[in-house]
Amino acid sequence: MRPTTMTASLNRHSERCDGFKRVLLAIVLSTLFLLPTIVSAEAPANSLAVPIGPDPFLQIDNLLPTPNESRLASGAPGPEYWQQRVNYDIEATLDEDRKMIRGRERIQYENHSPHRLSYLWLQLDANQFSPHSDAVLSRTWKENGDVKIEELQRLIAARQFDGSMQILGVKDSVGNDLHHAASKGLLRVDLPTPLLPGETFTFDLRWEFLINNSKLFSGRTGYEPLDDGNAIFALAHWYPRLCAYTDYGGWRLKGFLGMGEFTLEFGDFNVTLNVPADHFVAATGSLLNPADVLSPVMQARLEESAAAAGPVFIVNREEADAKRKATSSPDLKTWKFNAKNVRDFAFASSRTFLVDAWGRKQGDKTVRCMSLYPREGMPLWDRFGTHALAHTLEVYSEMTGIPYPWPHVTAVMGVVWSGMEYPMISFNNPRPEKDGTYSESTKRQMIGTLIHETGHNWFPMIVNNDERHWMWLDEGINTFLHRIAEQRWSHN
Template sequence: MKYTKRYQGGMFLFLFLAFTTAAIGQVVERNQQEFSEFMDRSGNRYRSAAGIPGPDYWQNRVDYSIKATLDDQAHTLTGEITITYTNNSPDALPFIWLHLEQNRFTENSRGTLTTPIEGNRYNGEVDGGYEISNLEAKTQRTVSSKHIINDTRMQVWFEKPIKAQGGTATVSMDFTYKIPERGMDRMGRIDVEQGTIYAMAQWYPRAAVYDDVEGWNVEPYLGAGEFYLGYGDFDYQITAPYDHIVVGSGVLVNPNQVLSPLMRERLAQARKSDETVFIVKEEEVDDMSIRAKQSGTLTWHFEMENTRDVAFGSSKAFIWDAAKIDLPSGEKALAQSAYPKESAGYEAWGRSTEYSKHSVENYSNRWYEYPYKVATNVAANVGGMEYPGLNFCSWKSKGERLWGVTDHEFGHNWFPMIVGSNERRYAWMDEGFNSFINYYSTLDYGEYPASLSKTRNMIGWFQSETREGIDTYPDATNLRNLGMTAYRKPAIGLLLLREYILDHERFDNAFKSYIEAWAYKHPQPADFFNHMENVTGENLSWFFKNWFYGTGNIDLAISGLRQTPEKDAFIVTVANKGDIPMPVKMEITYRDGTVEQKTLPVEIWQRGDTWSFLLETDVLPQSIEIDPDKLLPDVNPSNDSWPGTSFYD
């Protein structure tokens, strides 16, 4: 008799599932499309389908020698630059393109003319721009002065092309411009009580990238889109008034010429100290007796190797402090901060160096070791902007806000300074990846809340009719959406991969491997997607396509529960009512108090929008909840749970 009942129950289940399968068969083709490739991700000799550089991968090299003088009366920067360009491409290059981003600050620049009447964060002045003179372009013992300046780009022509696969050329010129007060929240100057703070970025002509994907990447600088630059060595000198402190990307190579014995002694102490040490104290800012010189100017000489850019800060108002950074290899670096007395105090910039030290050490231990000798945080009239080894953060920031912006800007040393993605086109590959690693750094620091995992707090945006996709071009993105499209949504995507779709070990192996494979190189989106799939061993096209290249939403649901005739199992039916298939993680609580975790793989949605599975138990379920940790930004949480009471009533 017992055998008969189990047989009858089995027949019932067979017929039920057969009926369900037949119904699902009508939509298999539509759902299978969700799992197919959505872009050309095939490999070639330059970029492997495994998401690593191919055997013939190449990139060109750019080395810079710059001497510049800062005039704090006229607020100008005047300099001379020599660019040594090495052409490792398979193509001879009759010209190169340079970025002249200071030309954004002119009345008729494209950036000015595409700024809305009501303005935005990227407002800039219109009385600046480069004056270029004495240009010489040399290749193969020939010299040319031919060049064309168009908006924020300059095309420099050679008498003879730069030879392919190792040919070199030099371009030299003189330049000058007025330093804008408001540099579109990226650079500029501000007056404080004890002097002017200069935040100097995009301060010299910079070579554009010539790559195997687009050739010359010469999108104009409009404002919201950031930068895409090649790698090389920098040797640069900044001549400033004698009473200025200059901090810059890279290593100060002439401390004996610009620092007094007392300042050098304090700096040496800081290099050995886990606690913050003052090189210039608040009460010493106006005390010229501790400076190296009491009149005239000083020339600060910096060098930085294998970097895509350099920036510097200069002011006679700077307090200067520093501390040691411990790196996983045993190497040491220096965290330092420069800020005015208006920003001083333990509740504000007095903790900047502490924050900086933690950030760099955390990212080095978690992902990839910090490659530079110095990490500098500069207080300026910039909300937050990153450059290799140096940040500009708001001089008004305090506490949690200062922690957040400091940690975020230092995180950018990994994306895009080490992993050199194209920020101008793919903001999500630097802002989103960085926001993701910021989440774990904040968790590890422990003093301030980390909110990225609170994805359901953002459901309003996910349902907004004006939302845009992550892949929207940054300069065209509605600024009200940029925080989500460039920062939070791609960061949430990585969070879901690590915490929900994959697991910590597989994700971390892939993500760290991606950084190592593309350190000081130029990955494209397809390279990231391919790499993650190959290292994790998962087809993730269904997620990459819908999350990174669409505006669809997640809506998983429990749509039914019924007991089998045998009373020793239940049939649970789940549904995908949204646009994005996801694995289904459930927590089942039984009436005897026991709890079971159940996960259905994402492949169930290849077979339709509903799926039924057999829950074998002779204990009555009390409740079933999808995504019990509430990590998914599920736009309809009301259908995520089955309370069970109506089943028994």
Template sequence: MRIEHGGQSYEPEYLIDGTIMRVSLDEALGAEDGSLSLSMDFAFQIPEYGADRMGQFDAAAGTVFQLAQWYPRMFVFDDVNGWNVMPYLGQGEYYLEYGTFDVNVTVPREMIVAATGTLENPGEVLTAEQRQRLDEARTSDDPVTIIGRGEAGEAGTRPDGSGPLTWQFHAEEVRDFSWAASESFIWDAARAETGDGNPALVQSFYPEEGIGSGPAKGRNAGWEHSTEYVQHSIEHYSERWDAPYPYPTATNVAGIVAGMEYPMIAFCSVESRGPSLFGVTDHEFGHEWFPMVVGSDERRHAWMDEGINTFINQYSTLAYYDQSPAQVRQSFRAAVREGAIDRAADRPILTYSDRIPYDQLGFLAYNKPAAGLFLLREYVLGAERFDAAFQSYYDRWAYRHPQPADFFRTIEDVTGEDLDWFWRGWFFSNDRIDQALTNVSTSGDTTRVQVAQQAGLPMPVELRIERDDGSAATRRLPVEAFFSEDTYTAVVPGDAERVVIDPRGYLPDVDMDDNAWSDGAGIRAPGGSQ
């Protein structure tokens, strides 16, 4: 190991504690423009299967190597915790800093390499025909074959000569670098519009084992449609959230890893097909925005990338398959309601990643925070207000390190809404929602509807009042109506025949039996909202 700093070059003292190394400097590194150079030799053994982050897939035409978390990483120094000296434990990804990477990957000549960043020396590692095809792909909306099914592994796919080749990659403003290599790769590519006039090159690398059958939206579609899936994801997220994809490439690699994201590159299962392959591809490339650009502390707050990403994934899936938002509403409602009733997760969302029991991780890091943001957008704030705030969060915290409070404050700041009640109930605690009709009475042309919030998390109340003349009206009670008392009585005109809470079916209410009233049948009437 060697340090170059302030015109001096020396071998520093260092201490290794488990997977953490502390390097002692002879002289403190100054703030602002202070810099030094640290060089060291290290070795890394590629595991056969590395905790679904990396590994080896034995394809018939040659092993697919997926490499991640393979080099020493710097801890982040931030203005909240100072040095974030937290070892990697597998649950909760690395908290990483941004930088520029120049990486040379030397591999046997027969191998093709896919990696974070832009390939800097295509003339040395690709044939003339491959370079021509790649140039065509940069301007094509349809995938262009770079190495075809019958070409993978053949000698003609490699430049003339003998001995290993060095692939040179360059990446800026990224927090990590990952790569894959194999002689079995089929390779296709296309362009994706990002909305800022700088299209991205979207690519897929996969062995023949990844090929499926049928159309892209069919159940058996395979990796031959991966580039179309990546293209959709990059274009959708760029446009949907007014956040142009900032990087020049987006690459999907098939192998042993079920699904994992890195800057400009994702590893997904070679065995995935149809909606499963689309889903994992879309999820991993959604991560290019969260946390690859908005660099949250994944080590502590998994929900800030997994939950937010799962939330935006819902709209991407709806757009690709032309589905109704009702499917998302019903899915989230059922999942959170079931989790609340069964107390499947006894910890709040804000529990640190490594302190969440493994069987609760999917609920607390992915589904519940995503469902909360969906409710916030669709039920509490409305799309226009939420979208403006969400876009502001992205803009304000791109290439920075937000904490949960920064997300909460940004949403409140831009919407002009005090949402403490929501953050407290949904994120800081595991409170439940239980709205109820506790009394309905009619007198002449007036109906009095008493509503109660019977659990810890109050929410705005939507009422549908159906009158005996066949007409109907909707009344919305703001959550502030329940701040001082758990009940509120709404007075509505007309003689009600039926009253229903949450008629659109958004809330994961733990007891829906008391959500409907029918004249003559009482509160717990059959046919209540289910």
């Protein structure tokens, strides 16, 4: 579908559904019909009888957890429900030449549980790139023994490159050292005194790590080198993050093997990013200092895009190409972001980015849909990228009954092999061939990936289900809605 047709279709949808109730009803009914095939209790039988299989009259009750004051039988939070909260104040510097990021953060941990906590657990997911990590040591090879030279290079590089996070200090709010110990991808910080229910503990960390080359070490984060010596940086799980502490399982300490999902606590983020002066940055949250980092022309274009009939270039091809003549910058520029009530923070930075934006109405507010891509993404990303985001915004808000709550939804081309989501921002791979051509299947893959990763803003970023424990809740429900959004884009 052409962008002009897509624009018209965004304003033409007349069909409505009963919202997410219909989705949940379908899931519940399908579960009930499947119960006879998944319950293992067998009816008594004598030696001559033919086994009749699972009891078709078995109630669903014994498959569900017992309701309590924290979680009611209806699924709603009970009167004793609690959830921890973590606020972050982070400053980090991207060293483009050394492919390194170093930072410091202040963490404010609020204990809303009824328990005394004598220590806190944090995730150091960058440690998946340690040569001694479970992700590297558990990697298997193809059963047929077929080895390509590129695969062998990646295997050798994984044993030589150490991208683990180096913890340079952990102190309390007045500067006293805190005892801490790292165990693979986890960090335990011992508290000087137990943290009582209702209390808050504030502490500081300093850290640094080498950023992985995504062509050698695939994952959800890293830098992607381009043919002219420039790179796209897309940083995820790049700062020490508090593990979730829950009423259903205490500390959630399942290790990260590179492809697993996450569960995290909600909180507010104040993030300061020092990046090369000619980079453009997109991130979770609202940009607090646009006058310091955007030219007057960019600011004017951004304002124009809020009410435009279609996407507006904030950084166009000519401007992006001019910056690509350099592959590094001696100067830094500081970008400041704030995000409220989110569970994670990710960002992308590069001088190669073209940027287009389009404001879409959501109730009484305007949400900015924005795409960032190098010229290698044209002519596919500029034709369909931001349109796919706007389409997803409308369909998911309608189908779930949950209006999109944040100021922007952004897609970035680069780094990941398929797609990966974070609050307000996703990293995506589909792109044209090097000569600028693309097949119909590549176009469908690119649009479908953007719909899917944008849809994850609802599941799990808003609903906040525990992806690592109940991954089907996240991928299953999102895929259901993703298919509906694809069909509304094109019935083909």
